[in-house]
Structure formats: structure tokens, C-alpha cells
Amino acid sequence: MSAAGNGIEVEQLVREYKKGPRAVNGIDLQVAPGEIYGFLGPNGAGKSTTVHVLTTLLPPTSGTARVGGHDVVKEGPKVRSLIGVALQEAALDPLLTGRDHLRLQATLQGVPKERRKVHADELLERVGLADAGDRKVQGYSGGMKRRLDLALALVHLPRILFLDEPTTGLDPQSRTAMWEEVARLRREESVTVFLTTQYLEEADVLADRVGIIDEGKIVAEGTPAALKAEIGRPSVHAIPEHEEDREKIAGFLAQFGEPLATTRDVAVRLRAGLGLTDIVRAVDANGVRIADLELRAPTLDDVFLAKTGRTLEGAQEEAEAEQEERRA
Amino acid sequence: MTALAAALASPSLSQVGAIARRAIVRTARQPASVIPPLVFPMALMAVNAAGLDSSTELPGFPTDSFLAFALAVPFIQGALFSTMNAGTDLARDIDTGFVNRLALTAMRDWSLLFGQLSGVVVLGVFQAVFYLSVGLVVGVDFAAGPAGIALLLVYAVIVSLSFGAVGAWLAYRFGSGETIQALFPVLFVFLFISSMNAPRDLIGVEWFRTAATLNPVSYMIEAVRSLIIEGWNWQALGLGFGFTIAIGIVALFLASRALRTRMTRT
Structure with missing residues (x-):
């Protein structure tokens, strides 16, 4: 498996925060071109930090990561030109319309001027926002915002897509629509997808392979079927x-x-x-x-339980309690 | 393709244009951002003109129209509003993660800064045209004539850019809209301890006169005022433009440094 082309290769990646815990603690992973890799774990496990490092938003403390054959530290601009990213918080401007967002994103990504309008129309159509494209985002539902976020990530036809908890907080219908689109991207456009999630079902349904992360470390990795068979x-x-x-x-x-x-x-x-x-x-x-x-x-939750001694739900509650404590 | 057309078509300028367009669109869609910078300075000017008109009878007062004297103030006050608006908008972008979204594109760092500032400048010129129009409608004569009005608009560009850069620096430095709004009254103190309501040599209270003399905002107001009531006072213009440009250079330097720290992308 190689990161050249559209793959991802991570070796001994560490990210420490000042005055904070080691959010990512020496992980190794490889994602093959055209694969959907599910990164499963509870809140605070290190999923989003990993995505921030792989998408060049955070430098690693140590270790290496190559995305599409380019080093995320030394070749940030090259990595960014290859990837599309929908971060956990769909950071949209409530005062802009969906079409305004696409126009802005397309310009910043260097899409030729004559292609921008057609491309925006196509993307709005594809994510089911054709009728809402000229409405301000402040009137969008959570599902519509997520779909617009996905369209924005696709504006420059990336070969690798990072989706950080793309369905968190969505209703079942919007979640299914998102899954279908992600699956279509892989099937029809051979896009490599790195998807973080805290939903077992999402990882099970979508991912070719799953990496389970807990407290900054990958505790299990493999196809969902193989992981479950391991539990037996x-x-x-x-x-x-x-x-x-x-x-x-x-x-x-x-x-x-x-x-x-x-x-x-x-x-x-x-x-x-x-x-x-x-x-x-x-x-x-x-x-x-x-x-x-x-x-x-056996489910992926059983795998999580077998590897960490906790259920994913329990780990989630622990993480939330810890966050509350820190806030207090 | 001419060199200018090639420059305008370059990715960086398109990026600046796209960010500027967004800044203008989002401001235009918020009446609360457009109306106060137009109305409040005019209201303050009207109140001051009504209450302080008799001060024009003081010996040495440079004009017999307090309205003409006071018209310079909205230009600076409006620019202060621009500072706050630019800063608050940028801080919100940092807070909501919108800056991360932009950082993930092929955008250059300085495109974000100059795009945002270009938006501030467009709005600053719009405000200046409004203040000028109100001045002309209420019968203020512009001593420097049409060329003076043109220079005033150029000054509006420079002061918006400089004060906008201060706002951008505060946003990148603190990353919080609340902090910027809390600093806003502090910035306004500079306006109130300036020569906004009286020529410096006619300020009777010594500490106030000293503070107004040390305050760069006094020279900014006096540069605008000189075009309105005196004509071409090169010393006043030199000081006003000089201080504004100096503040702009320092603020742009600080803002670009803070932006590099804020956008930690590799």
C-alpha cells in the first residue's frame, strides 16, 4: 500500500498540546487509494486531531504523515491541492447563501472563472440543495449545512476526502443521504475517503477498513468483518x-x-x-x-470493548464527564 | 493581455477580490453594521453643532460655521466603526472555524488580510461619500474645491485601511469578538481627547490640550478639517496623512504577524 497517488501513510504520529494530554500518541496507519477508511472512537480519542494534522492545519509533534504522496509538514500546499475537507464544525457564514459559499470556495481553490457557475449548479444539484442554493445559510437545517459542507469540500474535485464526523447530529434520513453520497464518490469517482465517526453503524456500513482509536492510540484495525470475526x-x-x-x-x-x-x-x-x-x-x-x-x-462495539475494556458508549460518557470537569 | 489585465486575472488578486466581496456582501446584509456608522457620526455632529455653535465666536476660531468645523469628525469616527466591524467579523471567523475553512484552500495568507481590508475600504469610501453628501446638502463649502474632495476620498481609503488593519490585528491577536468590542470604547477615548470639538490652541484645560496634542487622532481630524475650511494646508495634510500611514504600516505588520501565528497550517 502506498501514499503515492491517492493514499495516506502515517508513521508514529504524535501530537501533543501545550499543557494538555498527548492527543495522538504514536499512531501508524495506511489508507489505500480509493478506499473508505473509518476512524472510529469516542469523543476526545484523537480523531479530530489526527484529521487536523493530516489536512495540514496542525503540525505534528513527531512522526511523519504523507497524503497523496506528499509530506504534510514539508509540502502543505501540495497536500491541500489534493484534498477536500469537511471538518467537524461545518463552519459556514450564516449571512451568505449556499451559492455564495461555492463561488468563494471555487475562487479560492483556483477553479477557472468560466467553470465556477456550472460547477456550483452541479454540486448543489448533487447534494440536493438546488432549490435552497440562493437562500442564506442561516435558514438551513443541520442536514442541509452538512450537505453544503460536503459540496464545498468537493469544489476542486479532490482525490482524497477527509470527513470529520460528517453525520453527527443528523436525523436518520440526512445520515443515509450522506452515506449514499460518500459511497457514490468512492464507487464512481474513486475518491479516497478518510472518515472519522463515533457511530458504529456508520463505520460498519461505509468503511472498507476501520481503525479504532482510544486515548490517542489505535487499538484495532482491519475490515469490519475481520475485526468482528476476531471476537468470534x-x-x-x-x-x-x-x-x-x-x-x-x-x-x-x-x-x-x-x-x-x-x-x-x-x-x-x-x-x-x-x-x-x-x-x-x-x-x-x-x-x-x-x-x-x-x-x-459480534459488533464493532464488542471489538471496542474487547480492546479497551469499555463500551464505546461508556467511553463517550467518560469523555464527556472529563470535558465537563475541565470546563468546571 | 495587458500587464494590468494579467495582474487582475492572477489567482492572488482573484482571492483578494473574493474575500473582499464576501466582506461587503455580509456587511450589506446586516443593517446593524451599515446604519450605525452612517447615522451615529451624523447624529453626534448635529448635536455638537447645535450645542457648540456659539464657540465659533471665540477669537481665533478658524470658521464661522461649526458644522463645517465638525464635519471632519465623522470621517474618523466612521473609520473607528470600521475597525470594530472588521475586527469583530474576523474574530467571528476564527471562532466559528471559517478561517480554518479558508486555510484549507489554496488561498495565500495575505489574500485573507487584504481581502478583508479591501472590503473595509469599500465600505469606508461609501461612508465618506455619505458624509460628504450630507455636508454638501447642509451647505458646507469645501475650501479645497473638487480636488480637495477627491483627496478626502483618497484619505478615506487610507484611514479605512489603517484602522481596518488595527481591527484585523486585534482579531488575529485575541481571536474573540467580545474582546474587540470591549476594546472599542478604549479606541473611542482617543477620539474624545482630540481636537474634535475645538482647535487645540483654544482648548483651555492644559492637560486636555497636552493630551490632544499628543494624540495622533487630532492630526487626522485636522487634516480633513483643513481641506474643508482652509483649503490646502500642507502641514496639516502632511501630519494627518503621515500619522495615518504610520499607524497603517505598524498595524499591517502586527496583523500579518498575528495572522501567521493564527493560521498554523504547514
């Missing part, structure tokens, strides 16, 4: 009908596999050769009532 065995999740039965259920379920740390239910990762029927028999034999019993195939 399914898990059983039981919700007791009566809360006081929780401990009893946990006790007899433990004989079927290793307990999982969850908050809502009692769960175990099943040992090889065991199935749901074994659990049902045990529930019956122990005389407890179960409100809900579910057999789940």
Missing part, C-alpha cells in the same frame, strides 16, 4: 423482569461464558459450542423470569 463468538443479553433477579441471572449466566460490562442488561460472551437454547434451559431451571433475551452477533 456471539453474546447473550438478558434483561430481568424483576430487577432483584439481576445478580442471580448474572451468577448462572457466568457458567456459559465471560461476563460483559454493560449497564442495561446482563450479558456474557458465549463459549464455543453453546447456544441460545442452553441459556433458555438454564433460565427455566433457575426459575427466574426474563423480560428480554437476545443473542447478538
Whole structure:
């Protein structure tokens, strides 16, 4: 795999903030040309810092990164000419229209004057904003802003696209529309996509390969299928009908596999050769009532749990609590 | 293609033009940014002209029309509004991440600074034309004639550029619209301790006269005033233009340095 062409290569990348933690702590990763790479992790894991370094907005403290064959430190302008970026905060000017934004972006990116209008029309059409293109952005919904942000990232036909949590806060319909467009870009235009997300489903649906980052380090990497296969065995999740039965259920379920740390239910990762029927028999034999019993195939959350000892949701809550504490 | 046409078609000038256009469009779409710089200086001038008209009877007062005397002040006051508007807009761009969006394009750093300042200059000239028009409508004679009016418009360009650069420096340095708005009254103090309401040699309070003499804003006002009520006073013009250009050079230097720090792209 090579960063020449449209790939990305990162070696031992570190980014430290003054008076702050090491946001990115020695990561290595490679993204092949035309691949969608999902960078999955909770808030504060180091996803956005990595994107800022790869897009030349932040210099790394140490390590190297090459994007499209160019060093992000020594060849910033060359890297910028190859990439399109939609950062986490869709920084749009509320007083400009969608078309104003596209015109400004196209001029700054050096799109020839005679192409700008046609190109803006095409992009507005493609992201479903043709009717709203002449409206000020202050009247746009969150989904419309995200779609405009994507159109702006595509204005100079980049070969590599960085999308930093492109669907955070979007309704399911807007999220699906965004996924379809990203998938189309890869399929029809062979654009390499580096996508950060905190949504398991997004990484699972879109990404060819996923890197899971936690506390600045990549804890797992591979195709979603391979990562889940690594976990291998399914898990059983039981919700007791009566809360006081929780401990009893946990006790007899433990004989079927290793307990999982969850908050809502009692769960175990099943040992090889065991199935749901074994659990049902045990529930019956122990005389407890179960409100809900579910057999789940491994998910990326299970991968995260196996690698970090926390669920992604739990890590998210921890990160938010830490942020609150720092603010206080 | 002529050299000028080639220069105008160059990517950098297109970038400056695009940023300037954005600055003008967003200001034009905010009546709160357009109307106060036009109305407040005129209102202050009207109030002062009504209340201080009798001061024209003081021996040595350079004109018998206080309105003509006071018309110079809006040019500087309007430029101060431009400082705040340019600074606040830029600080908002930093705060919202819009500067990051621009930094990710092929834009050169100085295109952002000069684009924003070009927008400020266009608005500054628009304000100057408005103040001049009001002056002509209320019967103020321009002693320096049409050439003086033309020079006044050139001065409007320079003072908008210089004060706009101060605003840009504050924005890049502090990155916060609130900080700039908090500094605005401080900038206005310079206006109020100047010769805005009386010639320096007629200011009776000694400390005030000294402060007004040390204050560059006095010389800026006096340069404009000289064109309106005296004609061609080269000393006043030299001092006014000199201080304005000096402030502009220092502010542009500081703003471009702060911009480099702010835009940390590699």
C-alpha cells in the first residue's frame, strides 16, 4: 500500500498540546487509494486531531504523515491541492447563501472563472440543495449545512476526502443521504475517503477498513468483518423482569461464558459450542423470569470493548464527564 | 493581455477580490453594521453643532460655521466603526472555524488580510461619500474645491485601511469578538481627547490640550478639517496623512504577524 497517488501513510504520529494530554500518541496507519477508511472512537480519542494534522492545519509533534504522496509538514500546499475537507464544525457564514459559499470556495481553490457557475449548479444539484442554493445559510437545517459542507469540500474535485464526523447530529434520513453520497464518490469517482465517526453503524456500513482509536492510540484495525470475526463468538443479553433477579441471572449466566460490562442488561460472551437454547434451559431451571433475551452477533462495539475494556458508549460518557470537569 | 489585465486575472488578486466581496456582501446584509456608522457620526455632529455653535465666536476660531468645523469628525469616527466591524467579523471567523475553512484552500495568507481590508475600504469610501453628501446638502463649502474632495476620498481609503488593519490585528491577536468590542470604547477615548470639538490652541484645560496634542487622532481630524475650511494646508495634510500611514504600516505588520501565528497550517 502506498501514499503515492491517492493514499495516506502515517508513521508514529504524535501530537501533543501545550499543557494538555498527548492527543495522538504514536499512531501508524495506511489508507489505500480509493478506499473508505473509518476512524472510529469516542469523543476526545484523537480523531479530530489526527484529521487536523493530516489536512495540514496542525503540525505534528513527531512522526511523519504523507497524503497523496506528499509530506504534510514539508509540502502543505501540495497536500491541500489534493484534498477536500469537511471538518467537524461545518463552519459556514450564516449571512451568505449556499451559492455564495461555492463561488468563494471555487475562487479560492483556483477553479477557472468560466467553470465556477456550472460547477456550483452541479454540486448543489448533487447534494440536493438546488432549490435552497440562493437562500442564506442561516435558514438551513443541520442536514442541509452538512450537505453544503460536503459540496464545498468537493469544489476542486479532490482525490482524497477527509470527513470529520460528517453525520453527527443528523436525523436518520440526512445520515443515509450522506452515506449514499460518500459511497457514490468512492464507487464512481474513486475518491479516497478518510472518515472519522463515533457511530458504529456508520463505520460498519461505509468503511472498507476501520481503525479504532482510544486515548490517542489505535487499538484495532482491519475490515469490519475481520475485526468482528476476531471476537468470534456471539453474546447473550438478558434483561430481568424483576430487577432483584439481576445478580442471580448474572451468577448462572457466568457458567456459559465471560461476563460483559454493560449497564442495561446482563450479558456474557458465549463459549464455543453453546447456544441460545442452553441459556433458555438454564433460565427455566433457575426459575427466574426474563423480560428480554437476545443473542447478538459480534459488533464493532464488542471489538471496542474487547480492546479497551469499555463500551464505546461508556467511553463517550467518560469523555464527556472529563470535558465537563475541565470546563468546571 | 495587458500587464494590468494579467495582474487582475492572477489567482492572488482573484482571492483578494473574493474575500473582499464576501466582506461587503455580509456587511450589506446586516443593517446593524451599515446604519450605525452612517447615522451615529451624523447624529453626534448635529448635536455638537447645535450645542457648540456659539464657540465659533471665540477669537481665533478658524470658521464661522461649526458644522463645517465638525464635519471632519465623522470621517474618523466612521473609520473607528470600521475597525470594530472588521475586527469583530474576523474574530467571528476564527471562532466559528471559517478561517480554518479558508486555510484549507489554496488561498495565500495575505489574500485573507487584504481581502478583508479591501472590503473595509469599500465600505469606508461609501461612508465618506455619505458624509460628504450630507455636508454638501447642509451647505458646507469645501475650501479645497473638487480636488480637495477627491483627496478626502483618497484619505478615506487610507484611514479605512489603517484602522481596518488595527481591527484585523486585534482579531488575529485575541481571536474573540467580545474582546474587540470591549476594546472599542478604549479606541473611542482617543477620539474624545482630540481636537474634535475645538482647535487645540483654544482648548483651555492644559492637560486636555497636552493630551490632544499628543494624540495622533487630532492630526487626522485636522487634516480633513483643513481641506474643508482652509483649503490646502500642507502641514496639516502632511501630519494627518503621515500619522495615518504610520499607524497603517505598524498595524499591517502586527496583523500579518498575528495572522501567521493564527493560521498554523504547514
